[in-house]
Amino acid sequence: MKSNFINLTTENIQQEHLCCIIRTKKFHHGINAKKQWLNKRLNEGHVFRKLNEKATVFIEYAPLETAWVPIKGENYLYLYCLWVLGDYKRKGYGSSLLAYCINDAKAKGKSGICMLGAQKQKSWLSDQTFVKKNGFKTVDKTNNGYELLALSFDESTPYFPEKVKNPTIENKELTIYYSMQCPFVFNTIKKIKQYCTENNIPHSLYHIDTLQKAKELPCVFNNWAVFYKGIFETVNLLDIKYLERILKK
Template sequence: MNKEFINLTKENLYDEHLCCIIRSRKPHKGIDAKRQWLLDRLDEGHVFRKLDEKATVFIEYAPLETAWVPIIGDNYYYVYCLWVTGPHKGKGYGKMLMEYCMADAREKGKSGICMLGAKKQKAWLSDQSFSKRFGFEAVDATEDGYELLALSFDGTVPEFARNVKKPAIESEELTVYYDMQCPYVCQSIERIRQYCEENDVPVSLIQVDTLQKAKELPCVFNNWGVFYKGRFQTVNLLDAAGLKRILKK
């Protein structure tokens, strides 16, 4: 197998496929927003590495200090996504991408790598059983079952911000925190907005548009977080069925 990988740069960002499942030759609001979000992150050391073809085979990570997640730690990388889907599964690409991230971290003298996980595997989170084969371990947890997984090179570990440990907000209405990192976010927000308008459901849609806002969020976050009746519900993007299940609680 002689497949080549490439890293996105300012020079190739607008020419390369972003590796999510979206397939469209027409302008796509979510993809355009993702490209802009990435453009603003690349100077911060953000890495998006992908198979050099139109496929869902990629890893995306950043220095924890500039990663848009409410996690605290020094000198770590944070892995947002590691995806291999469809006919490309089972060919060793995930292993190659993780090993690239690990080698990059060691070369840059990082203390380790961390990522969001959960005691029970959840959709829209990378396969934690896969990461644990590389030595990742749970180093922190929330009361509702989410875990911070870390591979430490020097014995130090990151932790969730204090505001994440018992996720709750004062508002009782449906509340969604989101940023523009994921191309699916735009359509998910529009779907929720439309459903709530048609069914007279009060909703607050709060865009996380700065690093500070991301670090101060009241819940675990990988680009999306949902509250209802003051309680945290999920990091999963919502379709109509998922939204209805939450509103019945």
């Protein structure tokens, strides 16, 4: 299909929208934080490709070696996000974006592409049913329902470190690891911090602001991870109702 797609660059990133938060006309701290984060990643081979319209139609991926995820492997691309929402669904945009990523990986001599999935689809993870139809297979699993999906070109496979497969931490209070890779994170963290402070809920919020910190995380991570009572809960961003359900455990 012929469509007008563009890639974000260090030259155009300030003028372009990010697809995720496109309805607001007001200044949004999350958008600014994401652009700052992304601008530093673009020279590392990070790709953000989107439909050149005011729409949520985009793909975002990076070399696994510089992707902010605790996944082991060599010569792979890591697929953070692939989203097509609203009236743009079922028009071939997702297939076009994924084909671009696959062709890019092959042109760069990569061994394959991988992404985070789950035995039960998570609302903040890209559609794994779609990528499985396009050749991705489960190559590793955690003991709490998450999966590593990969499209391998040479039979090599990435994998989860053992601490990621069995995620626990010593800290028993609400603990959240987050990066600014997602523009929704900024306001979500602000709301959680305010709620916990007002309700005297002990909490630890860890800003993952370096590649090294991301690679050393004790759990699966796309840009967010939640623990409570030392047990891993979710990679889903939390609203207050979801947080309250976790705190009742």
